[in-house]
Amino acid sequence: MVAENVVFGIIAAAMVIGALGVVRTKNIVHAALYLVVVLAGGAAQFILLGQEFVAWVQVLVYIGAVIVLFLFGIMLTRAPMHPKESLDNDLRWPGAAVALFLAGILGGLLVKTFHADKVDIIAPTRTDAVTNAIFTKYIIPFEVVGVLLLGALIGAVVLARKD
Amino acid sequence: MLLNQFLLLGAFLFSTGVYGVLVRKHTVLVLMSIELMLAAVNINLVAFGAANHTVAGQVFALFVLTIAAAEVGIGLAIVLLIYRNLRTADLDDLELLKD
Numbered sequence: 001m002v003a004e005n006v007v008f009g010i011i012a013a014a015m016v017i018g019a020l021g022v023v024r025t026k027n028i029v030h031a032a033l034y035l036v037v038v039l040a041g042g043a044a045q046f047i048l049l050g051q052e053f054v055a056w057v058q059v060l061v062y063i064g065a066v067i068v069l070f071l072f073g074i075m076l077t078r079a080p081m082h083p084k085e086s087l088d089n090d091l092r093w094p095g096a097a098v099a100l101f102l103a104g105i106l107g108g109l110l111v112k113t114f115h116a117d118k119v120d121i122i123a124p125t126r127t128d129a130v131t132n133a134i135f136t137k138y139i140i141p142f143e144v145v146g147v148l149l150l151g152a153l154i155g156a157v158v159l160a161r162k163d
Numbered sequence: 164m165l166l167n168q169f170l171l172l173g174a175f176l177f178s179t180g181v182y183g184v185l186v187r188k189h190t191v192l193v194l195m196s197i198e199l200m201l202a203a204v205n206i207n208l209v210a211f212g213a214a215n216h217t218v219a220g221q222v223f224a225l226f227v228l229t230i231a232a233a234e235v236g237i238g239l240a241i242v243l244l245i246y247r248n249l250r251t252a253d254l255d256d257l258e259l260l261k262d
Contacts, residue, residue, distance in 0.1 A: 004164050012172050019176050022195055023183035035195050038176070042202050045169065049213040054221045054228075058205070061228050066198065066235050073191045073239040077252040088186045089255055099182035106174035110167055117166035119214045125221060133218045134225070145229050152233035159240035 008048060015041035026087060028079045032070045039063055050124035053131075169210035176203035190242045190252045194235060201231045 018037030025031050039062040046055035134142050176199055183196025205224045212220015246252045 001164075005168075008164065008168060012168070015172065016175060019179040019199055022192075022199055023179055023186065028189060028192060031192055031195055035198060038199060039202055042206055045172075045206060046209050048164075049169070049209055051209050051213060051221050051224075054205075054209060054224045057225060057228060061232055062198075062202075066232060069235055069239055070191060070195060073194075073242060076243055077191065077246045079189060079191060079252065087188055087192060089188050092186050095182050095185035098185060099178040102181055103174060103178035106178065107171055110170045110174060114167050114170060117214060119164045119166050119169070119210065121164075121213060122216075125213075125218060130218050130221050130225075133222050138222050141226060145226055149229060149233055152237050156236045156240040159237070160243050 004048065008045070011041045011044045011048070015045075027081060028074050028087070029071070029081065032067055032074065035070070036063055036067055039067075049119065050121040052124055053127045166210060166214045169206055173203040173206040173210070176200070176206070188253050188255055190245070190254060191239070193254065194238045194242070197238075198231060198235065201227060201234075 015038050018034045018041065021034030022031050022038065025034060039058060043055040043058040043063075046052070046058065180196045180198075180200035180203065183199060184193055187193050187196060205227050208220045208224045208227065210220070212218065212224070242252055245257065249256070251257075
């Protein structure tokens with residue numbers, strides 16, 4: 001029990017530092033790399049929760065594909081690597097106030113509502129349980145998501161091609 | 164493990180993402196902040212699924228992952244289009260609808 005919490009604390013600290021890096025750093029490529037830290041930490045938390053399949057899907061899809069897409073986006077828009085001016089607009093303090101307000105409300109409500117709930121992992125969730133659920137109970141959302149991905153694929157090709 | 168430690172981590176990540184969306188100027192950075200928010204939602208879904216011993220949390224986390232990938236693909240295509248037409252990707256310079 002204690003070991004789990006220690007591991008959680010280490011990963012959570014890395015994720016917090018990474019998240020602050022994404023919104024604070026002055027270099028866009030560094031922001032993408034900080035995002036890798038956050039997403040890898042998320043995958044590690046999923047493994048800690050015994051949910052292996054979604055953890056590895058997160059590694060494959062997010063770290064493998066989405067981050068590469070971001071790096072391509074940074075490259076193709078010729079984002080400045082060492083910008084003279086700041087990457088933030090002048091709403092820094094109002095933005096921080098809104099974020100703190102939201103964090104306070106969410107945190108207060110979560111502490112009030114779920115202070116007694118515990119996660120006890122008896123055994124890790126096996127992949128066959130997840131895939132069986134996807135292909136039986138959740139087959140209609142699964143098909144809808146497939147159509148949505150096809151639409152996104154065609155839409156991205158239509159938008160990005162030179163004509 | 165308490166359920167709350169995961170939920171509070173998710174709440175923190177979500178608030179950080181909101182800050183990034185409000186404050187960042189470059190469109191790619193705003194998209195990254197949106198990814199931060201989606202990752203926070205995923206942590207909540209998986210934590211609830213693990214706490215209730217159901218696979219529903221994991222299944223819906225997978226759906227959120229799929230939507231996030233589609234969103235980034237379309238979003239970056241739009242950003243590229245904007246950059247090609249206006250030679251800039253800063254949100255502060257995109258003010259065609261303002262006047």
